[in-house]
Amino acid sequence: MFVVVGVSGGIAAYKTVQVVRALVTNGHEVHVVPTADSLRFVGTATWEAISRHPVTTSVHDDVAEVRHVALGTSADLVIVAPATANTLAKMAAGISDNLLGVTLLATTAPVVVAPAMHTAMWDHAATQANIATLRERGVHIVGPADGPLTGGDSGPGRMVEPDEIVAAALAAARRFAAAGAPASDLADLRVAVSTGGTREPIDPVRFLGNRSSGKQGVAVALAAADRGAYVHLVAAHVDDGVLEKALHHPRIAVERALTAVEMDAAMRAASAEADVVVMAAAVADFSVPEVSDVKIRKEDGTVTLDLVENPDILIGLVQDRRPGQTIVGFAAETADDDAELRERGIRKRSRKGVDLLAVNRVGWQEGFETAENRALFVDATDEVASHAAGTKRVVADALWDAVLRLR
Ligand SMILES: Cc1cc2nc3c(=O)[nH]c(=O)nc-3n(C[C@H](O)[C@H](O)[C@H](O)COP(=O)(O)O)c2cc1C
Incomplete structure (x- = not known):
């Protein structure tokens, strides 16, 4: 070139x-x-x-x-x-x-x-x-x-x-x-997707993190790009190799944002150009207000960490939404059964104000790090618009089908 x-x-x-x-x-x-x-x-x-x-x-x-x-x-x-x-x-x-x-x-x-x-x-x-x-x-x-x-x-x-x-x-x-490239059902749609788990620094060697592998968000990005969309993928920490395909996809641009604050800025910028925003990253709800410059040492057996709430990125994106923009959130919930999962999803959808919420159950064996996933999609009528179960790619394609029905 x-x-x-x-x-x-x-x-x-x-x-x-x-x-x-x-x-x-x-x-x-x-x-x-x-x-x-x-x-x-x-x-x-x-x-x-x-x-x-x-x-x-x-x-x-x-x-x-x-x-x-x-x-x-x-x-x-x-x-x-x-x-x-x-x-x-x-x-x-x-x-x-x-x-x-x-x-x-x-x-x-x-x-x-x-x-x-x-x-x-x-x-x-x-x-x-x-x-x-x-x-x-x-x-x-x-x-x-x-x-x-x-x-x-x-x-x-x-x-x-x-x-x-x-x-x-x-x-x-x-x-x-x-x-x-050949036209398909998401052709020319501009999409912003976040993925992975943020890491909030505590001191130079420690952080507050979560178990998100980034697989589901990357699957959402790949599905969109394969269906013709231009994708801006903002990735927090992801497991080894998870970004590989996205980095080589001709319609995906990858940006890294490792903390909640970086993710907030990156997604605001990405969504300013997007027709559809999918917030699939697991963003830490809390961070340490003052990151220690030196490694916190063992002293008398107890360490107290003050935590402050991070900005709610999804709510910020909804407040600044562009006309005609569709915003999709992900909710990872622990729930005893599907009815409880659905109730939690409906409450969260209306609190966040998103057009569609993909709700998936997480636990020690479910949701995180696995190749498979199960999700239900709640729309703005507070109904479960559809369900999906299978590989994370299957769930990703079901998400785009639900987005297309909304648009
Ligand atoms: C030490 C030094 C560092 C500078 N760093 C920046 C900078 O990072 N970003 C910036 O916008 N301007 C910076 N400036 C000011 C620009 O050099 C100045 O606006 C210049 O007219 C830019 O011209 P250019 O855009 O044609 O290169 C700096 C100036 C100095 C003396």
């Missing part, structure tokens, strides 16, 4: 060296287009050496080869990492006063951007409006992650890690290439 990597002026530019390196190592032809400011962070020599191509910031170099247009029109994929607030604003406004801006206007390839900036800049209404504009135009936004920032602050604004950028970009390119 012919990949253009735009680099703008943030400290995170040093991480983009690894993005370029990974793409080159995987056999892609990579052309780096830095902004002039970004060269104060990582210089031309580094980009030329690792991309093995000449690098310029100016539209006035290689004029005879019409380089200012050629890069954009040749590209199969364009990545901008880091994307500064400034470069995002210029992209949203279509400003083309440097080679990166011209390339972005000249291309019809998928564009993937990885924003990086201080939290205050990210949260600013101007940046958020620019991000919304870019999303509407089909630009894929990866991150930003929540974590330590340059200067000692911490919060959303950190560029996601290089391997995540590469995975998201290649998935976007695969989806783009597969756009002519």
Whole structure:
């Protein structure tokens, strides 16, 4: 693939060296287009050496080869990492006063951007409006992650890690290439699915977690993608190998979100672009308000952990729902019999306000970690719309059948 990597002026530019390196190592032809400011962070020599191509910031170099247009029109994929607030604003406004801006206007390839900036800049209404504009135009936004920032602050604004950028970009390119795939009953539906179990840190070595393997959510994502949907899969912790097929599916883009707070941000962003949202992840209800910097040691035999409630992601998604969006929740319940399971499901469906709730019974032997599952689907009439039992894929397909009946 012919990949253009735009680099703008943030400290995170040093991480983009690894993005370029990974793409080159995987056999892609990579052309780096830095902004002039970004060269104060990582210089031309580094980009030329690792991309093995000449690098310029100016539209006035290689004029005879019409380089200012050629890069954009040749590209199969364009990545901008880091994307500064400034470069995002210029992209949203279509400003083309440097080679990166011209390339972005000249291309019809998928564009993937990885924003990086201080939290205050990210949260600013101007940046958020620019991000919304870019999303509407089909630009894929990866991150930003929540974590330590340059200067000692911490919060959303950190560029996601290089391997995540590469995975998201290649998935976007695969989806783009597969756009002519045969039509089927979910064709062109944009779907956001969460999966896995979050892990809430307690100290550097411990966390509060749960037994979710991620299998059911991944089955939901694969079923949707196989039936023609474009899927944004947000995965918390999953068992080994569970994500494998999803990572290679041309219509699935995988993003990782390991804590409840990361999952909240990732699903809000994903659902802003989705026709259907399926929240299958097991998100911790509680977290530790202050994560210890050091390993908590054994002292007098008793340790007390304070826990605070995490945001209810599903309720937040329902409150911010887009017109026409269908929202599906999963409820894992312990119940003595089917009647109790049904009652719990009906109560939970109305409390969460979702269009459909997949209720499955969990226990030491059921639901978690297993390949098989059983679920009943409660809709907004508070009726059990359908049942499913079998492999997690069978349950996933039954879920999509129920969603299609609702839509
Ligand atoms: C040390 C340093 C770090 C910076 N980091 C960022 C950053 O992470 N994100 C950002 O949006 N701007 C950052 N800036 C500000 C940008 O470099 C500045 O807005 C510049 O005009 C961006 O130009 P460009 O988008 O053309 O590269 C930083 C500036 C300095 C001096």
